[in-house]
Amino acid sequence: MDVSARRAFHLLKDLAFERLSASEDERRAAERLMAEARSTGAEAHIEEFQVPCGKVKSARLLVTAPYRKEYPVTGYERSLSTPGLDAPFYYAEDMQPVHLQNAAGKIALINGRLRRADYEKLQKAKVAAILTFSGTTLDRESETDCDIRKLRETLTEPFGGAVALNLRAADAAEIVRRGATQMHIEIDSESCEGTSRNVCATIPGTEFPEEIVSFGAHFDSVHFSTGVYDNMSGSVIIMELLRYFAAHRPARTLKFNWFGSEEQGLLGSKAWTAAHKDELEKHVLMVNVDVAAATLGQNRAPVLATEAAVGYIDAMMKEAGIPCQVKLDIYSSDCVPFADNGVPAVNFCRFGAPGANYIHDRRDSLRSGYIDEKSLDITLQQTLYFAKRVVNARAFPIERTVCQDIRDKVDSYLFRKKD
Ligand SMILES: [Zn+2]
The missing domain is CATH 3.50.30.30 (Glucose Oxidase; domain 1)
Incomplete structure (x- = not known):
């Protein structure tokens, strides 16, 4: 079984609907992803978590003077x-x-x-x-x-x-x-709790089962957006990786997580890391894919680890002939709670070029003509190349360290006060 950008893009099209945090549509997407994951033969299940929600029944604004x-x-x-x-x-x-x-x-x-x-x-x-x-x-x-x-x-x-x-x-x-100078406003609003979901799959390692590499991608979207670029593209890429490794068993244990409610403040990955502390200790790396498939774009790999990890990944990309700017940096996505727990993380993304980059509104849609299957394949092949190398390495090539500079960035991202 090899990976297929065509199959991935078909799944993306099937899931090209608004998938708001804790909505019925987010649930529907989670179930589809779970069914797809199970079809590879891997164990897969859904983990629910609670999120703060709000309903606004009405809102008005009137200028009353002058x-x-x-x-x-x-x-x-x-x-x-x-x-x-x-x-x-x-x-x-x-x-x-x-x-x-x-x-x-x-x-x-x-x-x-x-x-x-x-x-x-x-x-x-x-x-x-x-x-x-x-x-x-x-x-x-x-x-x-x-x-x-x-x-x-x-x-x-x-x-x-x-x-x-x-x-x-x-x-x-x-x-x-x-x-x-004068205004009248009205709002009828209600705060509530909602249920959101992560979809989780595991492939046990054949040689080093105690060492875990996890792959993550969020599958929720924001209001008015079908989120095909952000981030059904990443979701279908890691699904292909699951398919590949279900057929070619890896030396290390692999976890695949499709996170819900990322757009509400990384709530899915925060819930997952809080619920799986024991597994985090065994994690040697987290690989996150958030935004891909842009036709006009560029490849980026922000790394939340060390300069040595950056050098290793950068060299590997050059060896593979994959143009990619690899940089030690934080990335606003589900990699953050992992790095916060001391797990090195790398993101593979393909950002849209200026003028061909629509995110977080109705233009993140198949109708905008800015993403395609061939471009999705770039990040798919890149992530697969990297994954095959590291998950089967004789000794794990990336040190389990998140450097101080990144730790500081994570702390300020998570609004922690500095001592
Ligand atoms: Zn995203």
């Missing part, structure tokens, strides 16, 4: 509710001290994503509500969506809840341009 107009908005999931809040509007831009000094009690619009440091500043400044915008001022309403965002626990736990809404960039620009 003109009156209602704008379409989405409420942040897990936002606080308000039956009606009337307050001055304030454009707090990038939250400089001058902005924050003047923001108390106001409905504050900010630039960009609501990051944790921004949220902390806004909460300390005692704003009445938070507005963000998404997309570009060029967006046409018929061709784009007003993004639905979430107040994650990493924000609300340390800094408390808030009323938060998102609107379109073009509307935000109009509101600022027309000099809005």
Whole structure:
């Protein structure tokens, strides 16, 4: 049994639907992946975990002075509710001290994503509500969506809840341009718990069964996105690897994990690493595949280990004739909880080139014409070449070390305070 990009791309097409964290569709995708994994003869099962969710029943925003107009908005999931809040509007831009000094009690619009440091500043400044915008001022309403965002626990736990809404960039620009001073907002929102899933498969090693190499790829997507690039591409690549190693038994034990809820803050891989501490001790490496198949693109391999591991992987890629920039770096994906537990990790990705790279919105779709089977095969062959070499090596070639620089990056990524 050899790997097949054609078969992989067929599976990708079958699973090209929105797969939101803890949704019925995420469950449906998990079951399909499990059935596919079992069809290789490998043991496979689903592991459930709980995730914080939110339902927004309705959200409204009206400018009330100096003109009156209602704008379409989405409420942040897990936002606080308000039956009606009337307050001055304030454009707090990038939250400089001058902005924050003047923001108390106001409905504050900010630039960009609501990051944790921004949220902390806004909460300390005692704003009445938070507005963000998404997309570009060029967006046409018929061709784009007003993004639905979430107040994650990493924000609300340390800094408390808030009323938060998102609107379109073009509307935000109009509101600022027309000099809005007063607003009325409403949101009916509810926080709840949902069930998300990881799909897990194992192939026992023939010679060194106590040493584990695990392969990971997240299979969830975000609102409005079918996530074919991010990350059904990686999901089907590791499925082909499972198929290969089920037929060509490896010297070391292999684990394959398709993680749910990655897009909500790596929740699937965090749940898996928390539930499998004993196995983590036996892990010698984690290989993660997150985004591939871009027709116009470039290959990247961020390594969360040591410079020696980078040199080894870089040399191997050159030997194989696979162009790839290998670098010691963190990568925002399921490799992080593994590195956090001392397990070296490597990511194989093919990023879309500028102008051919759509992620986290409706354009991450087969209709966008930016991914294809031949390009999927690049990362498939790359990951297979690497995997065959390391899982069957006489002595494991990568030291079980995550260097201090990467450990520091992981700590700050996971919002840990430095001593
Ligand atoms: Zn991803």
